[in-house]
Amino acid sequence: MTSPSRWTWLLGWIGGLAAVSAGLLTAVVGSEDPTVRQLLIVAVVGLGAWALLDRERIAGQLRSREFGLGAGSALLIALAGAVAVASYALADRLERTWDWTSNAVHTLSDQGVAAAAGLQGDVEVRAWFRPRSRERDRVGDLLELYGQHTPHLKVTWLDPLSDVRQAEMDAVTGLDGTLIFRRADGRQQRVEGNFDEARLNRALLMVASDAEHTVCWSVGHGEPDPDDTTLPDGAGSVVLALEGLNYQVRPVSTAVDGIDANCEVVVVARPTTDWSAAEREALMATVAAGRRAFVLIDPGLAPNLAADLGRMGVRVGDDVVLDFNAGNMLLGVNDPSFVVLSFGDLMPHAVTRDLGAAIVLGIARSVAWDDTKAGAKGLELLRTSRDAWAETTPDVDPVQPDVGVDRVGEVPVAVVATIEDPTILGIATRPDAAALAAPLVPTAADLGGATAAVPALGEAPAWKGVPEGFVAAPGGRVAVVGDWDFASNQYLALGNNRDLFLNLVAWLVEEEDQIAERPPEGDGLDLTVVSGALLALVELVLVPGLLAMGAVAVALRRRRL
Amino acid sequence: MKALTIARRELHAAFTGAVGWLVLVGFGFLAGVFFQWVFTAYAEASTELVFDPYAAQQLDLGDHLLAPFFGDLAIIVVLAGPALAMRLFSEEYRTRSFELLLTSPVTTGDIVLGKFLGALGFAALALAVTAVGPLSLFWFGDPDPGVLASGYLGLTLLFGAVLAMGMCASAWTENQIVALVTSFSAALALFILGMFGMDDPDAWLVQLAFTGHLDDLFVGRVGLSDVTYFVAFIGFFLFATAQRIESLRWR
Numbered sequence: 106m107t108s109p110s111r112w113t114w115l116l117g118w119i120g121g122l123a124a125v126s127a128g129l130l131t132a133v134v135g136s137e138d139p140t141v142r143q144l145l146i147v148a149v150v151g152l153g154a155w156a157l158l159d160r161e162r163i164a165g166q167l168r169s170r171e172f173g174l175g176a177g178s179a180l181l182i183a184l185a186g187a188v189a190v191a192s193y194a195l196a197d198r199l200e201r202t203w204d205w206t207s208n209a210v211h212t213l214s215d216q217g218v219a220a221a222a223g224l225q226g227d228v229e230v231r232a233w234f235r236p237r238s239r240e241r242d243r244v245g246d247l248l249e250l251y252g253q254h255t256p257h258l259k260v261t262w263l264d265p266l267s268d269v270r271q272a273e274m275d276a277v278t279g280l281d282g283t284l285i286f287r288r289a290d291g292r293q294q295r296v297e298g299n300f301d302e303a304r305l306n307r308a309l310l311m312v313a314s315d316a317e318h319t320v321c322w323s324v325g326h327g328e329p330d331p332d333d334t335t336l337p338d339g340a341g342s343v344v345l346a347l348e349g350l351n352y353q354v355r356p357v358s359t360a361v362d363g364i365d366a367n368c369e370v371v372v373v374a375r376p377t378t379d380w381s382a383a384e385r386e387a388l389m390a391t392v393a394a395g396r397r398a399f400v401l402i403d404p405g406l407a408p409n410l411a412a413d414l415g416r417m418g419v420r421v422g423d424d425v426v427l428d429f430n431a432g433n434m435l436l437g438v439n440d441p442s443f444v445v446l447s448f449g450d451l452m453p454h455a456v457t458r459d460l461g462a463a464i465v466l467g468i469a470r471s472v473a474w475d476d477t478k479a480g481a482k483g484l485e486l487l488r489t490s491r492d493a494w495a496e497t498t499p500d501v502d503p504v505q506p507d508v509g510v511d512r513v514g515e516v517p518v519a520v521v522a523t524i525e526d527p528t529i530l531g532i533a534t535r536p537d538a539a540a541l542a543a544p545l546v547p548t549a550a551d552l553g554g555a556t557a558a559v560p561a562l563g564e565a566p567a568w569k570g571v572p573e574g575f576v577a578a579p580g581g582r583v584a585v586v587g588d589w590d591f592a593s594n595q596y597l598a599l600g601n602n603r604d605l606f607l608n609l610v611a612w613l614v615e616e617e618d619q620i621a622e623r624p625p626e627g628d629g630l631d632l633t634v635v636s637g638a639l640l641a642l643v644e645l646v647l648v649p650g651l652l653a654m655g656a657v658a659v660a661l662r663r664r665r666l
Numbered sequence: 667m668k669a670l671t672i673a674r675r676e677l678h679a680a681f682t683g684a685v686g687w688l689v690l691v692g693f694g695f696l697a698g699v700f701f702q703w704v705f706t707a708y709a710e711a712s713t714e715l716v717f718d719p720y721a722a723q724q725l726d727l728g729d730h731l732l733a734p735f736f737g738d739l740a741i742i743v744v745l746a747g748p749a750l751a752m753r754l755f756s757e758e759y760r761t762r763s764f765e766l767l768l769t770s771p772v773t774t775g776d777i778v779l780g781k782f783l784g785a786l787g788f789a790a791l792a793l794a795v796t797a798v799g800p801l802s803l804f805w806f807g808d809p810d811p812g813v814l815a816s817g818y819l820g821l822t823l824l825f826g827a828v829l830a831m832g833m834c835a836s837a838w839t840e841n842q843i844v845a846l847v848t849s850f851s852a853a854l855a856l857f858i859l860g861m862f863g864m865d866d867p868d869a870w871l872v873q874l875a876f877t878g879h880l881d882d883l884f885v886g887r888v889g890l891s892d893v894t895y896f897v898a899f900i901g902f903f904l905f906a907t908a909q910r911i912e913s914l915r916w917r
Contacts, residue, residue: 132871178909185905189898196894197873205812206728206886242881637709640802644698648798649691656687663683 113158120151200253213250217302220309221254226289228312230260231275233283240282244300251309286312295349303604310616311350318614320347321357321368326407327377329593331356337595340374343606346597350607359384370397370613373410375589380410386532389416393527395578397613401589404470416530418478419520419585422471426516426587427504428493441493442468444518444588445600450488455617456521456608457486463600466518467590471495473517480526485517487586519586521612527577584609668772672780676754677787686788693746694795700738701799704731727803728813729885736817736884739796740876743789743825744857748849750788751832752842754781755911759840768915778908782826782833782900789825793818813886820883823896824876828853830903837910 127144134141156163166172204211213221230248234241241262248260265272265280277283282300286308287293294308322331322344331354333339344354357368359380364371364387371391373380380388388410392398402411404425411421427441444466451457451464464487474483494506494513506513524530586609591602611617680686708731758764767777797818803809832849839845853876860875872878879892 175913178913182906182909185902189902192898193873193891193895197891199890201890202882203888204886205816205888206810207812208810210726210728211882211885211887636806637705640705640799640806641698641702643802644701644799645695648698648795649695652687652691652694652795655681656684656691659682659687660684 113155116151116158117155118151120148120153120155123151124148211246211250213254214302214306217251217306218254220306220313221251221258224255224257224309224313227257227259228309229285229287230258231263231283231285231287232260233263233265233272233275233277233285235266235280235282236264238282240300244282244284247300247302247305251305284308288312292351294351307350307607307611314351314616316616317351317353318369318616319353319355319367320370320372320610321364322354323359323371323373323376324356325358325360326380328374329589334594337593338590339594340592342594342597343592343603346603346607347610352610359387363387364391366394366396368396370399370610373398373400373402374592375401375403376407376410379407380413382409385410385413389413389530390532390575392417392524392581392583393530393532393577394575395527395580397582398584399609399613400583400585401592402470402472402585402587403589404468404587414583414585415475417524417583418475418481418483418522418529419583420473420475421585421587422473422495422497422512424471424495424497424511425499426466426469426471426489426493426518427496427499428489430490430492444469444489444493446487446489446518450490452484452486452488454484454486454521454612456605456612458608460601460604460608464602464605465591465596465599466586466588467593467596469518469586469588471512471516471518472520472585472587473512474520474522478529480529481522481524483520483522485519486521486584487519488515488517491515518588519584521584521609522582524581524583525579527579527581532575532577582613582615584613668776669779669783672772672776673783673787676781676784680784680788689746689750690792690795693742693792694798696742697739697796698799700742701735701796704734704738705799727807727809731803732800732809732813732817733884735800736821736880739793739821740824740857740880743821744828744853744876745850746792747789747825747828748832748835748846748853750785751829751849752836752846754785754833755836755907756840756842756845760842764914768911774908774911774915777911778833778904782830782904782907785829785833786822786826789829790822793821793825810886813884816886816888817884819888820880820892823883823893823900824880827876827896827899827903830900830907834903834907834910837907 123144127141127148130138130141130144202211232241232244232248234244245262248258252258252260263271265277265283275283275285279297281298284296284300284305285293286296292312294312296304296308322328322340324331329338329340330336331340331344334341334345347354357364357371359371360383368391371388373388388398400410400414402421405423408423411423414421425442426444428444429441430445446464446466448460451460472485474485491514493516494511495516496504497507497511590596591599592606597603597606708725708727711730712725755764758767772780797814800809800814800817828849831852832845835849835852836842836845839848856874856876858875858877860872860877879889879895882889883892
């Protein structure tokens with residue numbers, strides 16, 4: 106019969122294994138799991154039985170010299186383990202990192218540091234991301250960097266699939282990630298889709314700022330509907346983007362209500378019918394009073410408004426820009442009336458600093474800066490490639506540049522300008538100033554034809570052109586783009602269109618610090634079929650082959666010996 | 667100094683037989699296959715993304731080519747490290763040459779450190795073989811040398827950690843297979859352990875795992891805590907190995 110003590114070690118092993126399993130299970134699922142308790146019981150019973158049955162052998166081992174020295178050794182190893190863990194914990198606490206990349210892509214820009222350091226009160230960051238997603242890791246890294254410069258950022262990670270009710274309350278509808286920066290007083294900023302540092306900086310600055318900017322969206326001339334987020338031509342998406350950045354956007358019927366002093370920026374988006382003389386005068390007065398105008402004007406539309414912009418030094422061409430750039434063809438843009446602007450086409454300016462990708466304009470007209478204009482300072486912000494021209498007779502075949510008439514090569518399509526001397530706008534000295542002083546009744550044409558609400562005869566309201574008490578002030582800003590389509594629902598998400606629009610508005614309201622540095626450009630590969638095959642040959646054949654020859658040489662030498 | 671002599675002897679021994687060379691052949695070939703894999707995927711992605719300028723702007727060689735490649739290499743390191751380390755002491759036990767080493771005028775520390783440095787030297791050569799692909803990127807594009815440097819620093823530290831653990835296992839048994847299986851299981855566990863706690867980057871499982879400390883190194887960000895993790899890990903296992911060898915002296 107087999108002696109029971111011969112197999113007692115097995116009990117010890119079972120007990121030990123159960124103890125280790127219980128430890129691992131506790132680490133993974135927690136100690137509440139019933140299996141952990143069962144394993145612990147097995148461990149206690151197994152080890153206890155082993156100790157009881159094998160007590161004489163264990164006692165002998167404990168008394169041996171080897172055990173004494175071994176125990177000392179084990180203690181030293183445990184001590185070394187503790188030192189290792191403590192060193193790591195200390196290093197982890199110091200949170201010191203070095204960015205070895207040449208573009209410092211893992212370091213916050215100065216603006217990012219300033220945005221984080223500028224937070225005065227706590228900001229809750231509700232980060233809605235799927236666990237283990239690449240985007241979550243990226244955002245997590247960025248938030249960690251911000252956290253190194255402010256104690257006020259409190260990040261809560263949320264999963265839109267696990268916390269459905271909260272997701273609904275936060276209006277999180279997609280799984281691509283949503284960041285909500287929220288102050289204690291409820292002011293908040295949302296970032297969705299793209300989570301580069303520039304956008305996060307802007308959101309942080311906006312949530313920290315108490316400034317309120319009012320953007321007046323001109324209506325009544327066939328402009329795109331600011332509430333329409335569904336039709337391709339609508340303006341709802343861009344208005345939502347503005348509102349997401351805490352701009353107050355309100356529609357203004359300039360023909361009926363005029364432009365009041367609360368309008369910090371007046372957006373004139375693709376008027377299909379022209380502005381009346383009175384409205385144009387009100388627009389000039391707005392800029393002359395030191396406020397801002399953002400005009401997006403498509404080819405062939407609103408000729409009087411286009412002409413009046415010349416008073417600010419902005420020359421809007423009566424043409425259509427055609428771009429035969431081969432690069433556009435490669436991008437799949439075969440229609441030359443679509444203008445795709447790449448990095449080189451963006452002039453250095455606060456607005457273009459963070460625009461790393463292309464700008465896609467629909468059918469555009471030229472917008473140039475008049476260098477001879479005194480009292481204003483302007484810049485042609487966007488210029489086409491050299492393969493474009495401004496076609497003044499697009500309906501005449503063949504479509505080709507008319508020498509001496511059409512502007513050829515690098516056609517400007519957007520201008521930003523600052524009015525240093527408001528008198529150049531001629532508000533006070535215009536010949537019809539006397540007429541402007543008296544209440545006017547706008548004509549149907551002035552009001553935008555059929556698209557505007559024409560007051561009934563006898564009920565015509567007093568026209569509110571140049572506001573009473575108008576005082577000229579320098580510093581008015583104007584941005585004119587020869588295209589609306591880039592900001593429409595259909596095109597807003599293309600390239601950097603959205604950022605161009607938002608940056609222009611940020612510049613107009615003098616919030617340039619919302620615009621971050623341009624992120625590093627992507628890396629392309631100058632790869633041909635031959636060079637790719639050559640690389641494969643070197644990597645998979647040549648290098649292993651040379652090493653294999655070394656093996657053969659050594660083997661042969663050993664055989665000779 | 668004596669540790670360096672032992673390291674040199676170990677390194678030399680690796681190349682006096684065909685096995686060391688063949689290990690390099692396998693290492694280089696596997697790395698080549700992995701590199702071709704990520705390289706082709708990157709080239710295809712960069713071609714497709716000409717239609718998506720924003721996404722193209724996000725595509726960079728560091729994050730989207732080198733980091734995945736380093737991740738693949740890390741798997742090879744976890745596989746190859748225990749195999750390289752298994753013979754360090756087990757072989758000496760088996761051939762009875764260990765008694766000779768113990769009676770020679772070298773300290774236990776010299777023996778452990780020398781063998782570790784020798785193995786690490788071989789590992790560094792193996793990693794150098796894999797650098798052919800990443801270095802060729804300077805021909806095709808503009809990779810970030812900082813990302814390359816930190817990536818290879820991460821791989822060297824990982825190799826060091828796996829070798830130290832494998833050497834410790836080898837010091838406890840004269841059976842190379844037991845040493846291999848033990849250290850390979852532990853290395854693999856440490857490699858995949860982080861996946862259990864990825865919802866929370868501060869979870870101790872993530873802190874314990876290799877992967878959580880490599881991600882940043884593979885994209886050019888060198889964290890003090892990540893480097894300390896590997897150095898402390900290596901130091902602990904070298905110390906444990908030294909204690910084991912020391913115990914053999916007094917047995």
